[in-house]
Amino acid sequence: MDNQKKNIILKTEQLSIGYQQKKDTQIVISDLNLEIEKGKLIAVLGKNGIGKSTLLRTLSKVQKAISGDVFYQQKKLSEISEKELSTKLSLVLTERLPESQLTVYELVALGRQPYTNWIDKLSEKDIKKIDFAINQTEINHLKNKRFYELSDGQLQRVLIARALAQDTEIIILDEPTAHLDLHHTIKIFSLLKKLVSETQKTIIISSHQVNLSIQLADEILLLKENNYHLDTPKELTKTNAFENLFSKDLVYFNQELQQFIIKDI
Amino acid sequence: MEHKNYTKHFIFLSVLLVMLFFVNISLGSVSIPFKDLLNILSGGIASKESWHTIILDFRLPKAITAILVGSGLSICGLLMQTLFRNPLAGPFVLGISSGASLGVAILILGSSVFGGFLVTNSVSNWSLPIAASLGAFLVLSAVIIAAHKVRNTMSILIIGLMFGSLTSAVISVLAYFSEATRIQQYLFWSFGSLGNLSWNELSIFGLIYGLGILATLTLIKPLNSFLLGENYAKSLGINVKKNRNIILVITSILTGVITAFSGPIAFVGLAVPHIARLLFTSSNHKILLPAVALIGAIVLLICDSIAQLPTSEFTLPINAITSLFGAPVVIWLLVRKKRIFV
Numbered sequence: 001m002d003n004q005k006k007n008i009i010l011k012t013e014q015l016s017i018g019y020q021q022k023k024d025t026q027i028v029i030s031d032l033n034l035e036i037e038k039g040k041l042i043a044v045l046g047k048n049g050i051g052k053s054t055l056l057r058t059l060s061k062v063q064k065a066i067s068g069d070v071f072y073q074q075k076k077l078s079e080i081s082e083k084e085l086s087t088k089l090s091l092v093l094t095e096r097l098p099e100s101q102l103t104v105y106e107l108v109a110l111g112r113q114p115y116t117n118w119i120d121k122l123s124e125k126d127i128k129k130i131d132f133a134i135n136q137t138e139i140n141h142l143k144n145k146r147f148y149e150l151s152d153g154q155l156q157r158v159l160i161a162r163a164l165a166q167d168t169e170i171i172i173l174d175e176p177t178a179h180l181d182l183h184h185t186i187k188i189f190s191l192l193k194k195l196v197s198e199t200q201k202t203i204i205i206s207s208h209q210v211n212l213s214i215q216l217a218d219e220i221l222l223l224k225e226n227n228y229h230l231d232t233p234k235e236l237t238k239t240n241a242f243e244n245l246f247s248k249d250l251v252y253f254n255q256e257l258q259q260f261i262i263k264d265i
Numbered sequence: 266m267e268h269k270n271y272t273k274h275f276i277f278l279s280v281l282l283v284m285l286f287f288v289n290i291s292l293g294s295v296s297i298p299f300k301d302l303l304n305i306l307s308g309g310i311a312s313k314e315s316w317h318t319i320i321l322d323f324r325l326p327k328a329i330t331a332i333l334v335g336s337g338l339s340i341c342g343l344l345m346q347t348l349f350r351n352p353l354a355g356p357f358v359l360g361i362s363s364g365a366s367l368g369v370a371i372l373i374l375g376s377s378v379f380g381g382f383l384v385t386n387s388v389s390n391w392s393l394p395i396a397a398s399l400g401a402f403l404v405l406s407a408v409i410i411a412a413h414k415v416r417n418t419m420s421i422l423i424i425g426l427m428f429g430s431l432t433s434a435v436i437s438v439l440a441y442f443s444e445a446t447r448i449q450q451y452l453f454w455s456f457g458s459l460g461n462l463s464w465n466e467l468s469i470f471g472l473i474y475g476l477g478i479l480a481t482l483t484l485i486k487p488l489n490s491f492l493l494g495e496n497y498a499k500s501l502g503i504n505v506k507k508n509r510n511i512i513l514v515i516t517s518i519l520t521g522v523i524t525a526f527s528g529p530i531a532f533v534g535l536a537v538p539h540i541a542r543l544l545f546t547s548s549n550h551k552i553l554l555p556a557v558a559l560i561g562a563i564v565l566l567i568c569d570s571i572a573q574l575p576t577s578e579f580t581l582p583i584n585a586i587t588s589l590f591g592a593p594v595v596i597w598l599l600v601r602k603k604r605i606f607v
């Protein structure tokens with residue numbers, strides 16, 4: 001890793017992630033040493049099953065690390081209570097929301113739960129934060145709709161608004177563009193880019209959009225079978241790090257075009 | 266939260282509840298003029314001495330029981346549906362009513378199987394609720410211990426159902442070896458009844474009910490976060506496991522005590538949350554909790570009034586009425602709306 005990183009908000013030391021069931025341990029990635037700076041858009045890329053979701057779930061304490069540590073501003077993740085973590089980190093997950101009649105506004109307002117009193121009363125500050133989140137994500141016209149009436153693209157923006165209302169320094173999104181067409185994918189990416197530059201938040205996103213990530217992310221974390229790279233897209237392209245991201249029998253990475261090209265079949 | 270104003274809904278339901286309360290008290294095998302009824306309730310003197318006893322010692326406690334049972338079961342139903350994110354869940358999915366039934370079955374049926382050393386022939390007023398409570402408590406403990414071991418909330422649902430099956434099997438075996446009169450006695454208990462409570466019993470029931478409801482109020486926030494699923498709830502700083510256990514304990518105690526005093530009353534707990542969601546078109550528990558309590562009380566008062574309606578000597582079993590009249594209503598509501606929610 002390069003040494004001139006300042007203002008590090010998230011760090012991992014010798015982190016191994018995977019799944020543990022009784023005595024059966026399945027390690028997906030081992031010995032991750034990452035340093036992530038504040039105010040950056042980080043894209044996590046890698047093929048299916050490489051451990052993108054596992055990594056994001058471990059970073060957000062949804063699941064436990066096998067070994068090693070995660071640090072948020074010097075503090076060990078395992079020592080941060082759920083309550084405290086909820087004011088530092090918010091999530092957008094891939095899982096479907098259970099069916100309910102929540103309105104978009106109510107859903108975004110749930111992001112304020114870490115700050116509300118026992119009966120969930122919204123203060124003036126809460127309402128300001130909610131309005132800010134709704135304006136930033138441009139979902140004002142959807143406010144009174146039920147969330148099940150929304151398209152996938154709209155729902156993603158609502159979920160991002162909810163995370164934004166939670167007012168945390170870090171937002172982690174697990175494949176937010178998985179079900180979206182190119183237009184809506186770009187819309188989400190540019191929204192995240194805008195949020196990073198306007199609010200100084202750190203946003204970590206897993207994706208399959210190699211080309212978009214190269215164009216829009218500040219840094220990319222490339223997860224491969226036996227190693228990983230975390231660097232700026234420019235640097236990664238220069239060192240040809242994308243080269244063996246996917247198995248070479250189908251595609252190759254074209255450095256000039258900055259994208260994968262299908263081999264002649 | 267920014268939401269529709271539901272004040273009108275709540276006023277309407279409250280007025281309806283009060284009206285039904287008086288209708289319920291005025292109905293019965295002895296007809297008492299409404300003026301005398303009001304006189305008695307306000308502490309005055311009625312035209313006939315016996316009417317005092319009928320109103321104060323029978324009809325009033327029964328109407329209050331109906332309100333407590335109806336609202337209590339419905340709130341438990343709502344808690345279970347939200348916790349399990351399953352519209353088919355109800356207060357009895359944890360096997361609590363089966364446990365209570367087992368307790369009563371052992372008390373009534375067991376005496377003929379085990380040679381009568383368990384109870385004397387006359388089952389006293391208190392032995393039924395105590396047996397039911399013990400049975401409910403037994404199953405509750407088993408479910409909570411099991412819940413502690415499994416991480417997946419859905420597994421608890423299945424474990425509860427399994428305990429239900431187990432206890433039903435035991436009851437079948439007991440019934441098989443019992444005399445016909447005993448079986449009949451058990452059957453009558455399983456029909457459910459709101460009218461068996463003395464003021465003493467009612468005050469104990471009311472106390473436990475009140476504590477349960479107070480505890481439920483502290484759950485509004487976690488319940489709302491559960492609407493997003495457990496992972497989101499956790500990321501909002503909610504202690505999922507702790508709140509899950511609190512919900513289980515409250516539901517078990519409330520349904521346990523309700524079943525102990527009034528028998529296993531079906532349908533209300535499952536259906537009322539759906540009626541409330543349809544009427545209020547909301548999933549917010551700040552609105553749903555009071556709505557469900559009001560509607561539950563109203564539904565059971567109506568059912569009890571119907572059970573009384575043939576102003577004869579007979580009172581139909583409340584359990585039959587709740588399902589007989591309630592099920593078609595809910596089917597109709599759902600077919601019309603086409604979409605169900607948790």
